[in-house]
Amino acid sequence: MEFSKLGHSGLTISKIAYGNWINHGGKINEETAHDCVKAALDVGITTFDTADVYSDTKAEEILGKSLKGIRRESIELCTKVCHPTGTGQNDRGLSRKHILENCNASLRRLQTDYIDIYYAHRFDPTTPLEETMLAFADLVRQGKVHYIGVSEWTAEQITRGAALARELNVPLIASQPQYSMLWRIIERDVIPTCQREGLGQVVWSPLAQGILTGKYLPGKSLPMDSRANSPAGKPFFKNLVQRWMSNNILEAIQKLKPVAQEVDLTLAQLAIAWVLQNQNVSAAIIGASSPEQVRENALASEVKLETEVMNQIDEILGDLVEYDQSKTG
Secondary structure (H helix, E strand, O other): OOEEEOOOOOOEEEOEEEEOOOOEOOOEOHHHHHHHHHHHHHOOOOEEEOOOOHHHHHHHHHHHHHOOOOOHHHOEEEEEEOOOOOOOOOOOOOOHHHHHHHHHHHHHHHOOOOEEEEEEOOOOOOOOHHHHHHHHHHHHHHOOEEEEEEOOOOHHHHHHHHHHHHHHOOOEEEEOOEOOOOEOHHHOOHHHHHHHHOOEEEEEOOOOOOHHHOOOOOOOOOOOOOHHHOOOOOHHHHHHHHOOOOHHHHHHHHHHHHHHHHOOOOHHHHHHHHHHOOOOEEEEEEOOOOHHHHHHHHHHHHOOOOHHHHHHHHHHHHHHOEOOHHHOO
């Protein structure tokens, strides 16, 4: 496993982070979830990512159980707050009340005394940013949170948040955006802003919701256990995948397979390695439905892709790549 500093901070994280969105408490049973976490630890992953809202808080509980007995100082445990975790009017957003209450709830579920990186899961336009940042700052001063991060914030929102973080003298060090070969929205605005403000990128969905594994074939029916076949109660997952389900995109992805084979990688490994070539990306978050997937995809942390390979990828994907910043969120 390779490691990197996160942004301009002194925090070291593993270049592959293990994330338990969708899978823990959802797609896989608890025993398999524990096995996946064990596999992550075995291959040297130290950074674990979850959120209060994942699987209606069950994901945090399962991760807490999976990491029980592990020396706390040897890992970086990250979670998030913003999305609804209950039916009350204050069970959502980035108000002081919701942040403080949900931090305490996350600590209980994760069976820990502190969170290494506590992310604002989205920007909350209904709450003054000053209130939000002060609540995060208080958690840092209480020792419940070591560092602050944001997820899917725009460049302008990051700039405002960073200014307040400096004023409050607290470490805002991480941005967690979606980023992949196909989804490069952050390159034009968010990354330059984060470079200036000292935030590193911990990116989610480097496989574009599984599309970049190559398992979806043009003109073929969808795999029954895939996210594209998510049940009606999980439309968010299905909609994320459906944006990539046109035949021209699926055909282009199949053309990437020989590129991966030429450098002795699976298509998934190539896709993860691709995001890690960006020097502003400190880590890529992987999910997994089996320990074998964890072990296979973790190998991408050590891969260095030659310029020729990067150019081949760009040529194949061409104008299929998404850069529209208005789609952040």
